[in-house]
Amino acid sequence: MVGPAQLLTNLAGIFAGTAEANARPEVAAKLVALDQTARTWLTAMDRAGANEVFAGLPLGTSDPNLSASFQHLYEIALAVRRPGPASDLQGNSAVRTKVLDKLQWLHANHYGDQAKGYYGNWFTWEIGISGFVGKTLALLDAPRDLVTTYLASMDAYLRNGVNGDVNLDSRFHTGANLADITTNRVVQGALLGDDLRIRKALQDQFTVFATIDPYDLKHGVTDGYYADGSFIQHSSVAYTGSYGKALLSRVVQTVKMLDGTEYAAADDLVKVVQGWVETGFAPLIFEGWMMEIVKGRAVSRPGTGYDDVAVVVEAVVDLADYAAPADAARLRSYVKFTARPTLNPNSFVSPVSVARFADIVADATIQPADLNPVASSVAFNAMDKTVHRRSGYAFALARNSERISKYEYMSGENLMPWFQGDGAYYLYLSGQDQTQAYGVDYFTTVSPYGLAGVTAPVEQRRTIPQLYGTAYYNNPTHPLHFTPSSESQNTYVYFPRGTNQHSGGATLGPYGAAGWVQSDDYAYAQRDQLPEDFVVYRNASATKSWFLLDDEIVVLAAGVGDSARAVTTTIDARPSVTTAPITLEGVLRTGRRWSGPGTADLRWLHYTNGTQSVGYYFHQQATTRVDLTPVTRSRRLVRTANPDTAVTRNVFSLSLDQPAGTRTSHAYSLLPNASRTALHTHRPVRVLTNTRRAQAIHHAGLNLTAANTFAGGPHVLPGLLIDGPASTLLQAKGRQVTVAVSDPTFDRTTISLTIPGRWLRLAEPAAGVQLTHGLLGTRLSYRTHNLHGATLSAVLR
Known part of the structure; x- marks a missing residue:
């Protein structure tokens, strides 16, 4: 058994590949892209200005630019270190020297001075830069003095820690963030040959493997995986599809890095991670797409749910190499099941993972198999989410409570999130390209007040930048002390919880029931304690249930309305590309045929979009509004960092309007993939x-x-x-x-x-x-x- 030196060898193999893996034809495209990226940044380095490492990334006030500069040096180092097919960058001593010189320059001018550093996002300084620098130093076998210089600064920047080390009692050192910090510290320990640092970092990281017991919290931490498969980050945000996948990726990389060393992970830890995959991730992945309900502010990013799943699949590919034989077989079958054309293995971090994936896909003895039953209903009650699956569709529901946030906004991301946890649901249809139906373009083109499933007051809200001129509310002198990453900012701005206690549901085999009471958010409830210029919004009222059957989702709502404002309840909202043929046909309660758009008292409505169809059945009298409108908006509308790219969709919307001062009830069913004949002959459930x-x-x-x-x-x-x-x-x-x-x-x-x-x-x-x-x-x-x-x-x- 060997120690730090083997860790560094394993690290290089993970990120730059091995000679064996890189010689594979399936990995060639990955290596070409890796080399091309390095050349792009070397060109940008040659064109850099006086206060830049790379042209277009001025330094001194922008922590994203500083982090990107370190990232691009790491990407050059990958091309220098990688084995396999020869290139002019491979083992290039001049390029190696150039990268090391730039590291020295950055430390001397923009990183080493603690008095000037730590502006912007704490993550940049405590996690992001440390990750890029540590790997770059390892890949280039950096001189000892540069290593010790940087590591002293890394420790100093760990300001939410204790004496330059992890603090398990810090709200910043939890879940995926803790995994990142401790992985960085394992690499640092390997660079120094510091056995104590490595062992302490692993000891801290292994705490994330423990299932969260909400009745016996360790260090007060609610971030992590729960017994029902839920994953929470930021104390109250359902986050499997973003931070959760990052944690999964990071701990599997740790398992790989420890392989063959005296620090190797125990088999029971591998079993725990496999449990995350089976109970936490698999139910949230439908035909290779990660569901929106567990992505927090990441729903506003241009990356797709297919990209999210590629991260998960890479982790599963590698995890299978360490699992027990029977478990490994099930994991590989799931990889093959998920290996759809929408999955791009060249997006994998590791060239070795690309080769392993190719082996699984090519192995005729591995039969594709889902880890999900064909029919299932899953209550992720610990994070107020519900997933209901059948062979032709999946239904995902987002709730909130005094335990779980209504939404997440942060750093100019997810600018209009107000109702994303207020009973919003997503009906994924089999065979559909989900990038056309959901993802960032759903939130770009569908009104934030008209998300499917949402009951919202008719009013115009403003985004945080519109309200305050910055990406956060700044009032450090107020007793609640509002600064960019303060607890008050989290509680009232970034991810406010609801004020309702009732949010949950039960399952019986493949069937489910979920119930929820709509509420104001915590900021509105605490408005008397907030500064006078802090803007809060009152919600409408509703009590809702979702009953999840085979070919039908029944939705009941009561007490719907508001004393002073009109209210709209959206039954469904489905954007599609403008070339898709859309047909709307229905039957009025009187029995007459009807075709929309328009307003009518419908018994049922049939929506078709090419080969996709949804039926809507109304169990009681209701004047519905059916709209089909072309919408063009910029993706920057939902995230300030998005390119100003105009997106056009035909948006189908089915909604119920009611005037101010009224209270009403709703009862309707969603029938995924229903035909017109099925709607004609539909035998409705009995509403008791x-x-x-x-x-x-x-x-x-x-x-x-x-x-x-x-x-x-x-x-x-x-x-x-x-x-x-x-x-x-x-x-x-x-x-x-x-x-x-x-x-x-x-x-x-x-x-x-x-x-x-x-x-x-x-x-x-x-x-x-x-x-x-x-x-x-x-x-x-x-x-x-x-x-x-x-x-x-x-x-x-």
């Missing part, structure tokens, strides 16, 4: 109740009753008596009844319900469930204490 106290349906074909109760006291439904609040699913098959229950408030000790009839026994043991018999029938008591919204199920016979 739709009030602010309780919402419930019964599906006769499935013999399934699903209910959300929002208030205390007994709720009487046909065949069921529920002690609310609760989410409940009950399905009878022959002489067997299955009952699933979840606590959507996360605060109840016990939930009880009664079923008519004296069922003799539990068909099988059910943890946390007790059965008693009484005059009213069979009483089931579910112990929900400290379950964080998890579902408990019992089978009666």
Whole structure:
């Protein structure tokens, strides 16, 4: 077993490739791109001005420019170090010297002076620059004095740490950020030959492998993976698709870097990461696309959900090499299942991963297989998200609560996020190019007040830069101390939570129920404590349920409205390229045929876009507004750093309007991939109740009753008596009844319900469930204490 020297060898193999991998024809394009990138930056270096390393990146006040300068030096170092096919850059001593000289110049003029540094984003100084510099020093086998000079500064810039080291009690040193910092420190330890630094960094990093127990938090940290597969970063943001994938990538790279050394990761850690893939990532990936509900502010970036999945697939490709044989086989089958034309392996970080991916794809003995069941309903209650999947579609729902943020805005990203967690949902259809339907262009062309699923007051809001002239609210003298990365900025500006407690749901096999009470955000609730010039917005009111079936999603809403403002509820919003043929056909409640756009009291509407179709069925009278409008907007509208690229989409919108001072209810179904014939013959579910106290349906074909109760006291439904609040699913098959229950408030000790009839026994043991018999029938008591919204199920016979 060997130590630091092998770590550095492994690092070079990960990022620059190995002789064996780089000789593969499948890796050639990756190497060409790597060399071309280096040449681009060398040319820019030759054209640089007096205060630049690269032309166009002036230094002194811009931390993004400084970080980019270090990044481009690293990208040149990759081309110098890489083995494989010969190039003029490979092993080029003159280029190596040029990069090392620029590192010295940057330290002397823009990095080494602590009094001048640390402007802008803390991440740049504590994580970003350290990552690029550490790898560059390792790739170029830098002189010892340059290494020690930089490492002393890296420690000094770790200002949220303790004495230049990690602080596990710091809100900055958690989750993906902690993985980044500790990986940097492992590399630093290897450069110094410092065994203690390496071991301490690994000890700190291994804390991110622990499943978060919300009832026994370590160091007060809520960031990380939860038992139900949820991932949270920034204390309250659902973030699997951005920070979560970064954490996955980083820890797998650590496993690879430790391979063959005395620090090698234990098998149980590999098993933990595999669990993240299976329960946390796979349900959120549909036909190679990462769902929007777990991307935070990253939804406004021009990269696509397909790009996000490429990061995950690379990690899975490499993880399979360290998993147990049976697990490795399942992981490789999933890689092959996800290896669609939308996945670009040349985007992988490591040339070795490109070669491994090619081996999996070419191996005829590996059969493609999803890690998801064909039919599933997943309640990510720890992060207030729900995913429902069938072979032809996936439905993703974003909720919020006093635990989970309504949205994330930060650094000029995701400028109009206000309703992204307010019951917004995304209906992904099989065979669809999701870049045409979702991604950054969805948020660019669809009104931020008219996202699918959202109930919003009719008013005009302003972005943070419009309100305050900067990317944040600045008021350091106020008692709440508003500075760019202060806790107040997080709480009131960047990612405010809701003020509602009720947000959760239950699952029963492939079926699900989710319930949510719409609320104001924390800033509006605390407006009396905020500065006078701090702008807050009041929300509309609504109590909502989503009942998730096979070919149908039933949506109920009650108490919808506002005392002073008109309100719009958007049933769906679907942008498409202007060349796509779109047809809108429906039937009025009177039975007459109708074709839109326009306003009408519809019984059902059928939308087709080429081969894609969605049906909408209305269970009660409702005057719907059907729009089909070409929209052209710039991507810069949603993110200040986006190119000023105009995007044009035909935006189909189906919505319900109501005047100020009214309260109403809605009941409708989404029917993915439904034909007009299916809508003609559709047998609607029975809506049992739709009030602010309780919402419930019964599906006769499935013999399934699903209910959300929002208030205390007994709720009487046909065949069921529920002690609310609760989410409940009950399905009878022959002489067997299955009952699933979840606590959507996360605060109840016990939930009880009664079923008519004296069922003799539990068909099988059910943890946390007790059965008693009484005059009213069979009483089931579910112990929900400290379950964080998890579902408990019992089978009666």
